[in-house]
Amino acid sequence: MIDWLTDPWSQEVLRRAFAEIVLLGVVGGALGCWVVLYGLSYGAESLAHGLFPGLVAAALIGAPLIVGGAVGIAVAAVAVAAIGRLHGLDRDVGVAVVVTTLFGLGVLLALSPDTPRAIQGLLFGDILGLTDGDLALAAGLAVVTGIGLWLLHGRLLAVGFDRDGATALGVRALTVDVALLLLLAAAIVVAVQGLGNLLVVALLVAPAASARLVAQRAAPMMALSVAIAVACGCAGLYLSYHAGTAAGASVAAMFVLAYLAAAAMSALRSRSV
């Protein structure tokens, strides 16, 4: 049993993967609570998919992926904001049109003969191929997110509770929204390198959604969400190592299992009340 637990740690690649998943778990678990409480799950998924052409373009020209991701997400955000201003178009429909267009553009670029073969890593992540620079970036993100959420906590809570009431308390709801979206965009751009374009949203939604089913108040919800994200992330890496499954998909599978367990607990509790 001890060997089962310690074996993966003998490899540098896996030590880095564990460090990355713990850092991303802290960020995704905490930030994800606000994604869930503000009903931003669809928005988070849209941003993650919308930045795909930026990642592929960066891979094509040999630029750092972080730069491609940042440009991609900025373009996606501007496109979503612009289409939201069109009259007669439902906002959800507008977002769907923009995101599928951008994602399609990314796939088109990815299928070009000049694109490196590592394109699969952009879609599903390459948590076993991380550099020290990637880890430093994730650590920086964890620090910035931690400080940001600590400072914004009361305002985020008040705006989510009653937007107009928060304005009467002197809170600028729009500023709070923008700060949250910037943190979310930064988290997606950094996490997408380890977990991939398709799976990153699992980190930002599943642990928080699970914690929401069990915890009654915001602070315990956040602590539980971080614990679930870190535990499931590590469990996914063990599964991947021992069963030979894809790392990102294994981590996502653990998130799903955690959600099902939380849903079962919540259902049992409401039946016993």
Place this chain on the structure above:
Amino acid sequence: MSALVRTHDLSAGYNGRPAIERVSMDVQPGERVALLGPNGGGKTTLFRALMGELAPMTGSIESDVRTGSVPQTERSRLDYPVSALDVALMGTLSRLPWWRRPGRHDRHVALDALKRVGLEARAHDLFGELSGGQRQRVLIARALVQDARLLLLDEPYSGLDTSSAERLTKLLRDLAGDGDGIVVATHDLEQARGYDRVLCLNRTQVAFGPPDQVLDGPTLELTYGESIVTLPDGVHRGVLPPHHHC
């Protein structure tokens, strides 16, 4: 003693169009003012102007005390993971610098405010699990934590049963007794008769003064138009509840 707030010939509105015009009123310390008017008559606009959220288009607002708003509880999310104490602590946002989180002293202030509204025993209960009357009192506690001397309450009695309503009336009377100013937007004419002064508003100020001088037939008809009816006893008058067209 000087007024907690005083407006002079105030007009305010949106996109350059006034929603209220020529409002001249004041609230003295310890005074309870009822604000009567039809839906769409400008009650919310007046509250927003008194809160400082809307700048006067013409006229003026003078106030040197903090104003607290107590919204209808239906606007708050009942499925939200906050306790009564968490909600009361939101009142610290308007007086703490943006980088400071509420500390032990602020928690004491919030617990004291909950005690003042009779809810210290429910401080750790979820907001969404409290009754309508208790939620209303938590929102009043939040305004007290803001250190507000002037409280603006938006139809606080809607949906309350008789005992909750009586409790709320006593609380508002106690707060006024402590020197706070209270403005309550309401449709209840009988309740308004129990207040110190009444402001009748229908896009423009119809009347402002003690209830026995203000609440007469012509003023109510100007305020509510066709929604005002004489009750079967032939003496009292009432306001028809607003109906919605589908």
